[in-house]
Amino acid sequence: MSDPIRLDKRLVELLGCSRGNAQKYIEGGWVKVDGKMVDLPQFKVSQQKVELHPDATLEPITPVTMLLNLPDPFDVKSPEAGLGLITPESRSEEDHSRIRILNRHFSGLKPTAPLEAKATGLVAFTNDWRVVRRLVEDANRNEQEYVVELNDVVSDAQIEQLNRPMKMAGAPLMRSKVSRQSEARLRFALKAPRPGQIQFMCESVGLSVATMKRIRIGSISMGKLPPGRWRYLPSGKLF
Known part of the structure; x- marks a missing residue:
């Protein structure tokens, strides 16, 4: 079993995107870990299934x-x-x-x-x-x-x-x-x-x-x- 790594690092491995874009996807709520949305780039994953929402965008998070x-x-x-x-x-x-x-x-x-x-x-x-x-x-x-x-x-x-x-x-x-x-x-x-x-x-x-x-x-x-x-x-x- 591999050692746990940060979610943003795993996303870089999966998508081949930059670390900055991986963090934007995660913080924008576009990434799921085992079917649940996780918006913390530092979240540790190992063997879980990591998915990017098909409608994911790099647009800035809208103020609320x-x-x-x-x-x-x-x-x-x-x-x-x-x-x-x-x-x-x-x-x-x-x-x-x-x-x-x-x-x-x-x-x-x-x-x-x-x-x-x-x-x-x-x-x-x-x-x-x-x-x-x-x-x-x-x-x-x-x-x-x-x-x-x-x-x-x-x-x-x-x-x-x-x-x-x-x-x-x-x-x-x-x-x-x-x-x-x-x-x-x-x-x-x-x-x-x-x-x-x-x-x-x-x-x-x-x-x-x-x-x-x-x-x-x-x-x-x-x-x-x-x-x-x-x-x-x-x-x-x-x-």
Whole structure:
């Protein structure tokens, strides 16, 4: 029995291609070992059957965006909060994107559109510069939607106040759209919220926040994504 060797080296032997192209095929998810996709060039093989998919291409791996339902309770202390929850095992069964999961998808992920402190719900991590530009550089154009549970019964007068222009630390806030969902639940639709803005707005009109959950960023809603699970943003979607 021969000694185990790296998968990329075995592929070079089989195809007569360069080591660099062998690694691209493997990292692109085009190589199977005994019928199972392996995308790690350093994976050791000996007598296993190694196959290259007939549709294999050397095109670069397409950047991806992953949408996570940050579970409750989760105190957001940094923009990276929740990144450790995104693993191959925590992919949601509700993911219908048909994107093949690759190890390379989990490298270089950056947080975008941070949640309000102590909020739960939809967060996005991406290695796609187009998504970063849309959610970070153009944040003022993308509306976010939160459902806010309160410890108080909300009056019509308080909702009217929340929809008026407000200042926080002396600086004007972008106008928000606030509507009632029940006696003690409000919907906030706002752009580029400042840290602590929702809690500040509620306290300014005499309301106490119990919980906050973000359910939408731009045109992308959380849908039926379970807490602690993630799904890919479908190809062609940019919020």
